[in-house]
Amino acid sequence: MKGILTLIPTPIDEESPLEQVAFQKLEEAAKNPSENIFIIEDLKPGRRRWLKFGLTRDLVEDFVLFNEHTREEVLPNILSSLKAGKNAFIMSDGGLPAFCDPGVELVRACHEEGIKVTSTPFSNSISLALALSGIDHSKFTFGGFLPIKAPEREEELSSILKRRETIILMDTPYRMKKLLNEVRELNTGRKAFLAMDLNCPSEELHYGNLEGILKKVSEFKREFILILGA
Template identity: 30%
Template sequence: MPFPSPSDKQDDGPALYIVSTPIGNLEDITLRALRILKEVSLIAAEDTRHTRKLLSAYEITTRMTALHEHNEEERASRVIDKVLAGESVALVTDAGTPCISDPGYRLVSAASRQGVRVVPVPGASALLAGLAAAGLPTDAFHYQGFLPKKQGKRRDILSALASLSHTFVLYEAPSRIERLLGELADVLGDRPAVLARELTKRHEEFLRGTLSSIAGELASRSSVKGECTLMVGGATESAAPVVVDLDEEIRRALADSDESPSRLAKSLAKRLGLPKGEVYDAVVRLSGDR
C-alpha cells in the first residue's frame, strides 16, 4: 500500500487531536505532530511549563491551557465546547502518548460521547520503545503501567500477573524500583527481566538479566535516576510453583481492608486458589490475634 501524500491527510475540520510528544529526545516528534501543534487553536497540556520547552524548540506559538489529572473533568467541557464550536484542540502530556498512564482518558471519553471527532497522532511511547529493545517475546504482552500504592492492591495485581504466560510491562519511579523488583521476585519467582532507564536520553540504559540480578545491580549504586520501564518475562510450564504464605497474605489484607471475614476470605480464596473454608478459618484466627 503506497504512503498517502500530505494532501491526502484527514486533518481537516474541527477535531480533538491526541498528540504524542518526545519522551526525552526532542527529535522524537513527527512532522505531522509539529504541523498539528501549529495549526490548532489551543493546546491542552499536562504541564504548560514543560510543554513550552518543546514548543519553543520548534518555534510554535499556539496558545496553551493546563489539563491534568486534578482538573481534567472540569476542563474537559471547555475543550469539548471549543471543538463543537468549530475549533481544533491538541491534547499533549509531559512525555509520550496521552491516556497511556497519563491524563486524557476522561476528556477523550466525554468528547466521544458528544460526537466530537477524536484523531490520534501517534509517536513516542516508553512502553513500545522499551519492548522493542528488550529482547523478550512480544507476540503478546500485557501492559500494567504503575501499580497502586496500597500493599493489598499491589499484591492482588502481582498475584494475577504471576499466571500470565507472556511478557508484561510496568512503569515505576526510580526511588521505588528496587522495592518493586523485590516484590516481583517474591511473588513470581526469579524471572528474566529487562529494565529500561532514561529512554531516548543521553544516559539511556538497559539492564538485562533476572529480577534479582537487576535488583543487585541497582543496590550497588549510590542512586537510581530516571523514569523506569520494566519488562518481565511470562510464566513457563516448567516454572516452580509460587509458595504462598497464607498468614502473611491475610495480615496484609486485614491491614488494607475493613471487609467482613467472610467477604475477605472469599476474595482471598479466589485470588490464591485455595479452599474458602481454610482461608476463612485463618482469617478468623488472625482477626482475633489482631
C-alpha cells in the first residue's frame, strides 16, 4: 500500500504554537522514523521551528530538504519511499506548504503517481485547495460563484475560461455536478482538481481531466472547490 503525503501548515509567526492536530500527527510519526519522512524547505528555520514546537530533537539531522535547489535531486527518492509505503510530512518555513512554493511540484507528482495527498487543518479552504491541487497557481483568478440563471451563467463561465491562468470555481453542493458538466462540455483541455469536504473525515480529492473525475465521484451533493489549470 502506498503512503500518504500530508501538508503541515505552520504559523507564520515563529513564536506561535503549532496547530494541535498537526502537532499530534508529527509527534506520533516521530516515534517511527523508519516509516516516515519529514520534509522541510530550509534547514535552519525548519529545524528551529521543529524544536520550538516541542518535537523531538532526535530527527533534526534526518530532515529532507525540498526547495527550488534540491527538488530535482530528492523528488525521485521521496516518491519511491511513498510508493514503498512510507508516509511523508511537508512543512514550509511558515504558512501553508505547496501554496506558491516549490512543494506544489511534489504534490503534483504524487497526484500523477496515484499517491494520496491530504493536510492537517487550515482555516482558508481556497488556499488549501490550491496547495492540495498540485496545479501551478502563480497566477490565478477567483471565479467564485457563477450566476444561477442562463444565459448569464454560460456567458460568465465562457468569459472566465478564456483567461490563461489557474481558475477557482465554487457553487452550492446541489449544483456541483451541473458545474462540472458545464466546464466539461466547453472542452477546455485544462487539468482539473476537485476538492470535496476539505479537512473532514469524508474529504475526497480528485486530479486529472473532468471526464475522469466525473466517473470517480459517487456523491455529488457536497461542499467543493474546483480548480482548473491554465
